[in-house]
Amino acid sequence: MEQDINSLCKDPLxxxxxxxxxxxPQPPDNVAIDPxxxxxxxxxxxxxxxxxxxxxxxxxxxxKLDCQDKACPDLVLMNSERIxxxxxxxKASSFGIRSNTARQARTLLLMAGPIVSDILGLGRNWRNxxxxxxxxxxxxxxxLEDTLQTLQREIKDNGFEPGYFGCIEISADESxxxxxxxxxxxELLSLKIxxxxxxxxxxxxxxxxxxxxxxxDPNINQTAEEKEFSRRVxxxxxxxxxxTDIGGADVPxxxxxxxxKFLNDATFGMYSIWDDDEAKKCLRKxxxxxxxxxxxxxxxPAKECMHYEIEDGYMVxxxxxxxxxxxxxQLQKIKPETMGVSERVQPSLFExxxxx
Amino acid sequence: MNIDMSKEIKSIDSREKMIRYFDGYxxxxxxxxxxKSTKRPxxxxxxxxxVGDSQKQKDISMVLGMSGIIxxxxxxxxxxxxxxxxxxxYMGFVxxxxxxxxxxxxxxxxxxxxxxxxxxxxxxPDLDHIWLSGLTFNVLWKRVIxxxxxxxxxxxxxxxxxxxxxxxxxxxPEHNENEYNEDQSALIDRDVAEIIERRAAKFKLVDKISxxxxxxxxxxxxxxxxYAISQLRFPSPIGRGGHDFYDNGKVTNRSGDFRDHRSHILxxxxxxxxxxxxxxxxxxxxxxxxKVSVPGKFQKLIGAPVTIDFGEPLSKETxxxxxxxxxxxxxxxxxxxxxxxxxxxxxxxxxxxDKHLWKPIFLELTNKHLIAIVPxxxxxxxxxxxxxxxxxYIDPSAKAYIGDKEYKSLVDxxxxxxxxxxxx
Numbered sequence: 001m002e003q004d005i006n007s008l009c010k011d012p013l014x015x016x017x018x019x020x021x022x023x024x025p026q027p028p029d030n031v032a033i034d035p036x037x038x039x040x041x042x043x044x045x046x047x048x049x050x051x052x053x054x055x056x057x058x059x060x061x062x063x064k065l066d067c068q069d070k071a072c073p074d075l076v077l078m079n080s081e082r083i084x085x086x087x088x089x090x091k092a093s094s095f096g097i098r099s100n101t102a103r104q105a106r107t108l109l110l111m112a113g114p115i116v117s118d119i120l121g122l123g124r125n126w127r128n129x130x131x132x133x134x135x136x137x138x139x140x141x142x143x144l145e146d147t148l149q150t151l152q153r154e155i156k157d158n159g160f161e162p163g164y165f166g167c168i169e170i171s172a173d174e175s176x177x178x179x180x181x182x183x184x185x186x187e188l189l190s191l192k193i194x195x196x197x198x199x200x201x202x203x204x205x206x207x208x209x210x211x212x213x214x215x216x217d218p219n220i221n222q223t224a225e226e227k228e229f230s231r232r233v234x235x236x237x238x239x240x241x242x243x244t245d246i247g248g249a250d251v252p253x254x255x256x257x258x259x260x261k262f263l264n265d266a267t268f269g270m271y272s273i274w275d276d277d278e279a280k281k282c283l284r285k286x287x288x289x290x291x292x293x294x295x296x297x298x299x300x301p302a303k304e305c306m307h308y309e310i311e312d313g314y315m316v317x318x319x320x321x322x323x324x325x326x327x328x329x330q331l332q333k334i335k336p337e338t339m340g341v342s343e344r345v346q347p348s349l350f351e352x353x354x355x356x
Numbered sequence: 357m358n359i360d361m362s363k364e365i366k367s368i369d370s371r372e373k374m375i376r377y378f379d380g381y382x383x384x385x386x387x388x389x390x391x392k393s394t395k396r397p398x399x400x401x402x403x404x405x406x407v408g409d410s411q412k413q414k415d416i417s418m419v420l421g422m423s424g425i426i427x428x429x430x431x432x433x434x435x436x437x438x439x440x441x442x443x444x445x446y447m448g449f450v451x452x453x454x455x456x457x458x459x460x461x462x463x464x465x466x467x468x469x470x471x472x473x474x475x476x477x478x479x480x481p482d483l484d485h486i487w488l489s490g491l492t493f494n495v496l497w498k499r500v501i502x503x504x505x506x507x508x509x510x511x512x513x514x515x516x517x518x519x520x521x522x523x524x525x526x527x528x529p530e531h532n533e534n535e536y537n538e539d540q541s542a543l544i545d546r547d548v549a550e551i552i553e554r555r556a557a558k559f560k561l562v563d564k565i566s567x568x569x570x571x572x573x574x575x576x577x578x579x580x581x582x583y584a585i586s587q588l589r590f591p592s593p594i595g596r597g598g599h600d601f602y603d604n605g606k607v608t609n610r611s612g613d614f615r616d617h618r619s620h621i622l623x624x625x626x627x628x629x630x631x632x633x634x635x636x637x638x639x640x641x642x643x644x645x646x647k648v649s650v651p652g653k654f655q656k657l658i659g660a661p662v663t664i665d666f667g668e669p670l671s672k673e674t675x676x677x678x679x680x681x682x683x684x685x686x687x688x689x690x691x692x693x694x695x696x697x698x699x700x701x702x703x704x705x706x707x708x709x710d711k712h713l714w715k716p717i718f719l720e721l722t723n724k725h726l727i728a729i730v731p732x733x734x735x736x737x738x739x740x741x742x743x744x745x746x747x748x749y750i751d752p753s754a755k756a757y758i759g760d761k762e763y764k765s766l767v768d769x770x771x772x773x774x775x776x777x778x779x780x
Contacts, residue, residue, distance in 0.1 A: 020657065023657075024660065024661055024759070025660045025661075025759030025760040025761075026661065026663065026757070026759065026760055027663050027665060027755075027757040027760060027762075028760060029665075032663070032720070032725065032727060038760075044656060044657045045656060046656060047643070047656075047657060203700055203701075203702070203703065203722075204700075204701075205700055205701060206699060206700025206701065206702070206703050207699035207700055207703070209699060209705075210720065211661075211705055211718050211719075211720050211727060211729055213641075213657065213729070232697065233697070233705075233707065236694075236695055236697065236707040237707045237716075239695075240694070240707045240708065240709055240716050241716060243693065243709050243714070244709055244714050244715055244716050246714075247481065247709065247711070247714030248481060248713070248714035248715070250422075265716075265731075268641065268642070268643050268657070268731075269642075269643040270643070329686070332686060332693050335695055336695065337695070337697075
């Protein structure tokens with residue numbers, strides 16, 4: 001398997017899933033990934049929360065700073081005392097101070113300031129220490145730290161209180177994936193081990209991706225190959241939940257397939273909190289296209305158990321145990337990897353949508 | 357079907373009568389065992405698990421009714437079991453310990469009872485055996501030491517067969533996706549059996565508790581299949597013999613007392629229930645909505661991965677056969693479905709289904725470990741069955757963890773904190 005692991009280290013979806021794994025309790029001898037955040041007492045407070053600046057900050061900030069009124073960090077990590085609060089953002093590479101990403105960074109820096117616990121709804125706590133931390137691809141942290149330094153100074157010069165910032169750089173060589181961070185980041189996050197830290201051993205010709213908690217995020221820019229992998233995982237999970245729904249139901253079964261439910265099941269409920277309605281619409285279309293392909297592969301008598309209704313979408317109608325058994329047997333033969341994981345899907349007008 | 361037995365069961369209409377019937381029956385068999393000639397089969401019990409979600413739990417009559425089996429109520433928690441299919445009559449009794457756990461008592465011959473229970477479980481996604489892995493038995497063995505005098509005799513059966521060392525039909529269940537064979541072993545022991553060269557170990561050890569206590573740890577270190585305990589006897593405190601617990605929840609009464617038999621089943625069931633609760637509490641993954649701030653916007657991920665770490669890496673061939681046999685065949689020992697996503701020569705990801713309970717499970721399988729992510733709602737039994745099968749067919753010395761906690765210590769804590777309860 002030819003794969004450039006350093007290119008994978010730039011994939012924000014890989015970074016996000018890796019960051020989640022870094023918070024997971026694992027066996028003491030590091031079977032898969034060294035959970036550095038977990039060992040430091042940091043756990044996930046929230047995945048992809050939509051946060052807004054308080055009105056009194058917004059009213060002044062908009063006149064002086066090029067920032068947004070809301071932002072959505074990829075993860076919020078927190079220690080058990082809720083003193084250390086880390087807004088974690090995954091990025092492929094650094095960005096300039098005039099870019100759109102810099103607007104988001106200014107907003108997140110403001111949010112990571114003393115107002116951080118208020119923004120998260122935890123009440124005012126002057127002891128808390130907020131940090132905006134970027135998980136970033138290889139050879140990018142130097143540049144990004146310069147950018148963040150400039151943005152932080154700009155915020156201070158305009159009379160606001162930004163939070164701390166830092167970068168954790170992910171890179172790989174032939175045998176290991178390593179995290180590098182400054183001494184300041186180590187202290188701010190109370191990390192137990194000095195940088196560089198080897199977190200994952202690599203096997204020859206083996207893709208290091210861990211099991212993905214979040215298989216797909218329409219807001220994340222990925223390469224075609226990465227997108228194909230994410231879609232494959234998403235489709236496998238949709239099929240998985242389709243099979244478990246039917247397998248666990250008592251006959252007779254008469255149910256409409258809700259694409260939203262499947263998308264929520266497949267993404268641990270993340271789908272419902274994504275803020276991008278257009279992307280969600282695309283995703284629902286993607287799943288409906290997949291369901292259409294599933295319908296197309298079914299053979300009689302299983303084919304008769306699934307049909308499309310213009311108003312409500314796909315209906316599964318299974319009358320008895322024999323029909324259920326045959327339907328499940330055929331579902332289990334489906335291979336999503338051969339079913340258009342790389343096709344582009346655009347939403348179209350005048351088509352049913354079971355949204356809401 | 358034994359007509360006499362069916363008539364006998366039919367005439368029992370109270371709990372007291374059932375206890376007296378099985379007590380007397382067990383005493384007679386014990387006498388016969390002393391003479392090495394039993395005239396009728398021993399009493400055996402089968403510990404069964406129903407779904408844990410109280411909203412999805414069904415009444416026992418409904419659970420068995422789905423398979424065409426009739427339950428006749430004796431009291432609040434005890435039922436006669438009548439199977440009119442295929443000329444079967446009264447098969448025994450079922451006692452409801454809790455809405456989640458049932459036990460089926462019978463004096464039918466092993467071959468009939470085993471196959472009847474096996475089919476019952478196979479045909480019902482609402483029922484499963486309880487699964488006592490080698491790791492669990494190793495902890496229960498410590499409880500046997502505490503409970504029994506050192507001069508009492510204990511019986512242990514060790515079963516391990518590396519069925520994935522070669523590709524063969526043996527990797528498939530014999531029929532209908534059986535989860536265990538009649539003799540509780542996957543070993544082929546027939547004159548006509550194909551000559552297969554792979555590791556297969558089946559030992560029965562009967563000795564004084566003091567002797568086994570002194571030697572077992574050392575023997576296990578020397579020969580790993582001895583970690584794969586698949587049957588353990590709890591000696592009876594009342595007299596000779598005891599209660600043989602098997603890895604699939606079958607318990608054979610080799611003592612002269614049925615009440616003592618039932619007490620031991622209750623004891624192990626309580627340990628299992630506690631283990632199940634602890635496993636599910638730790639392992640279940642979900643996004644929990646924080647109650648503060650904007651409702652529904654804060655999603656906190658809770659749960660812990662299940663890791664099974666192999667003592668020695670599997671060879672490439674064994675790994676390939678394991679994946680091919682499990683995910684390439686509709687009928688497979690692990691009763692899993694999934695399309696492996698190949699990430700390397702010895703690494704695959706599977707977003708799969710536990711086909712017995714029809715629940716999702718995400719798996720990373722490599723030649724060094726198995727990692728499972730278990731979404732909330734997937735029964736803890738899926739994890740226990742997985743560990744049981746890994747020890748039996750892949751690596752007897754495998755260690756299991758829920759998050760950073762060793763599974764063995766979870767079993768140990770579960771068994772230490774059991775108190776006598778009057779709830780059942």
